[in-house]
Amino acid sequence: MSTSPRALIIGAGIGGLALGIRLRALGLPTTILEKHREPGGRAGVLRESGFTWDMGPTVITVPGFLDALFALGDAPDPLGGADFPPIPATLAGAGTRPASTTRYVDLRPVVPFYRIFFDDGSFFDFDGDPEGIRAQVRKLAPQDLEGYARFERDARAIFERGFLKLGFTYFGTPLDLARVVPDLLRLDAVRGLFRFTRKYFSSDKLRRVFSFEPLLIGGNPLTVPALYAMIHFVERSWGAHYAIGGTGALVRALARKFKDLGGELRVNSEVVAVNTAPARPGKPRVSGVTLASGEHLDASVVASNGDYARLYLDLVARRDRRINADWRIKSMRQSMSAFVCYFGFRAEGLALNLRHHNILLGERYEALLRDLFDRKVLPDDASHYVYLPTINDPSLAPPGHHAGYTLIPVPNNASGIDWATAGPALADRALHELEARGYLPELGARLVARRFITPDHFARGLNSHLGNAFGPEPVLTQTALLRPHNRSEDVRGLYLVGAGTQPGAGMPAVMMSAQITARLIAEDLHL
Numbered sequence: 346m347s348t349s350p351r352a353l354i355i356g357a358g359i360g361g362l363a364l365g366i367r368l369r370a371l372g373l374p375t376t377i378l379e380k381h382r383e384p385g386g387r388a389g390v391l392r393e394s395g396f397t398w399d400m401g402p403t404v405i406t407v408p409g410f411l412d413a414l415f416a417l418g419d420a421p422d423p424l425g426g427a428d429f430p431p432i433p434a435t436l437a438g439a440g441t442r443p444a445s446t447t448r449y450v451d452l453r454p455v456v457p458f459y460r461i462f463f464d465d466g467s468f469f470d471f472d473g474d475p476e477g478i479r480a481q482v483r484k485l486a487p488q489d490l491e492g493y494a495r496f497e498r499d500a501r502a503i504f505e506r507g508f509l510k511l512g513f514t515y516f517g518t519p520l521d522l523a524r525v526v527p528d529l530l531r532l533d534a535v536r537g538l539f540r541f542t543r544k545y546f547s548s549d550k551l552r553r554v555f556s557f558e559p560l561l562i563g564g565n566p567l568t569v570p571a572l573y574a575m576i577h578f579v580e581r582s583w584g585a586h587y588a589i590g591g592t593g594a595l596v597r598a599l600a601r602k603f604k605d606l607g608g609e610l611r612v613n614s615e616v617v618a619v620n621t622a623p624a625r626p627g628k629p630r631v632s633g634v635t636l637a638s639g640e641h642l643d644a645s646v647v648a649s650n651g652d653y654a655r656l657y658l659d660l661v662a663r664r665d666r667r668i669n670a671d672w673r674i675k676s677m678r679q680s681m682s683a684f685v686c687y688f689g690f691r692a693e694g695l696a697l698n699l700r701h702h703n704i705l706l707g708e709r710y711e712a713l714l715r716d717l718f719d720r721k722v723l724p725d726d727a728s729h730y731v732y733l734p735t736i737n738d739p740s741l742a743p744p745g746h747h748a749g750y751t752l753i754p755v756p757n758n759a760s761g762i763d764w765a766t767a768g769p770a771l772a773d774r775a776l777h778e779l780e781a782r783g784y785l786p787e788l789g790a791r792l793v794a795r796r797f798i799t800p801d802h803f804a805r806g807l808n809s810h811l812g813n814a815f816g817p818e819p820v821l822t823q824t825a826l827l828r829p830h831n832r833s834e835d836v837r838g839l840y841l842v843g844a845g846t847q848p849g850a851g852m853p854a855v856m857m858s859a860q861i862t863a864r865l866i867a868e869d870l871h872l
């Protein structure tokens with residue numbers, strides 16, 4: 346085993362890259378080991394026939410977290426030592442980024458954040474302008490204007506306490522949790538989010554508008570705690586952004602920053618075991634990892650950016666796991682999965698009512714969510730998230746074409762669905778719906794490229810337990826202290842980072858987890 350500290354990170358997702366950058370900024374020799382030939386993980390990229398598709402995340406929020414990462418090591422901290430960027434009075438200047446960021450990536454604001462369509466063809470444009478939101482509420486349900494004012498007040502209070510005050514808290518002991526429970530109860534932040542919206546809105550449309558967002562990080566709006574009402578304010582506070590060249594360009598920028606700081610990124614390097622040395626008395630201590638090639642690498646710090654369940658079930662020996670035992674992992678709820686169909690089509694002469702980000706809600710909402718999360722069946726109807734970045738960035742498609750994707754939430758592989766059969770049929774159905782519901786007229790005739798992924802991509806490609814797309818499901822019993830810990834309770838020197846650990850899934854949360862984990866490592870190594 347090496348004597349001077351050295352860190353290995355398993356996985357080059359956004360979380361692994363962000364942690365790598367932070368550890369290098371602390372001066373720790375760091376290597377990231379990635380199974381695939383490119384970094385990114387869920388934020389991977391598909392390329393075919395001149396089209397470039399972001400495979401997963403598309404809505405970039407809290408760009409200030411990225412500014413903080415790109416400045417590490419060679420520029421003044423743009424957050425001035427604070428955890429959060431200041432909240433601007435308006436989003437008018439939200440596109441201005443420090444030179445330390447623009448050197449790596451071109452981030453631009455996207456407005457509206459989403460266009461949310463209802464099944465009757467009406468829509469709600471969500472952006473950061475409070476007056477604009479009120480105008481949209483007035484258009485859809487004028488009787489709910491007063492309710493929106495109350496929602497805005499209460500959701501803001503949850504955001505201030507749950508995100509701005511607690512966001513970077515590491516919940517390692519019951520005491521950490523006990524300190525915050527009274528506030529969460531007072532704010533009614535533990536009630537299910539959809540029920541929470543009922544207190545404010547009589548309109549079904551508005552209840553959907555103000556509760557769908559957790560779906561983008563694997564949460565069921567019916568069961569996710571109202572704590573997640575904060576997402577509304579996370580977006581409103583700093584805006585929604587896009588990286589020119591797609592999220593893939595952001596991933597490449599993070600990888601470049603890591604290497605510029607002296608980090609080593611090894612691709613095609615799947616880790617098959619986390620090795621330990623017995624310590625007497627006490628917990629075993631990490632000693633390194635073994636790769637699929639059989640190579641052993643020594644390290645005093647190993648951080649896993651991969652799936653929480655698969656880390657403990659596959660990589661850490663059972664004898665080393667007293668807390669993260671098989672029964673505990675298997676009794677946890679894994680988040681839903683995602684079916685994503687990527688498509689390219691001829692654009693000439695097409696007038697589009699779609700925007701960069703679109704939510705197409707179907708007729709059913711609560712019943713559809715129960716089908717997905719409780720019954721775990723593939724319904725005949727669907728709600729879609731449609732991403733059409735070529736509206737703002739033509740570089741992602743050949744001239745005269747659009748590149749887009751449609752994401753349909755589907756049950757994870759606990760469903761037993763055979764995706765080899767169900768996948769092609771769902772791709773046909775998804776694209777047909779976009780055409781038949783009038784969102785993309787003549788899509789069938791204009792289509793020139795099509796690919797899709799199913800939960801099997803997450804299960805086999807990304808080593809995700811049951812093909813979950815977002816890690817452990819964000820329910821109350823898997824939040825904060827009850828979510829997997831960033832510092833392993835079982836093995837000294839083993840840490841977790843990313844969507845599977847605290848605080849949770851989504852790019853901002855994953856970057857926060859990198860900061861929390863880096864702090865724990867610095868504390869443990871006295872850096």
Ligand SMILES: Cc1cc2nc3c(=O)[nH]c(=O)nc-3n(C[C@H](O)[C@H](O)[C@H](O)COP(=O)(O)OP(=O)(O)OC[C@H]3O[C@@H](n4cnc5c(N)ncnc54)[C@H](O)[C@@H]3O)c2cc1C
Pocket residue numbers: 355356357358359360361378379380381384385386387388400401402403404405406561562614615616617650651652683685752806807808814815842843844845849850851852853855
């Ligand atoms: C379809 C989709 C859309 C989304 N949209 C948004 C959005 O718009 N905005 C947003 O903020 N979030 C979004 N999310 C969530 C967000 O993408 C994720 O929470 C985040 O990217 C997860 O990053 P991560 O670093 O935790 O893990 P991952 O991206 O899963 O990275 C883990 C990495 O570890 C590697 N790995 C795993 N096991 C091993 C091993 N044994 N050895 C070596 N390498 C290994 C994997 O190959 C992978 O590269 C979306 C997610 C999906 C699936």
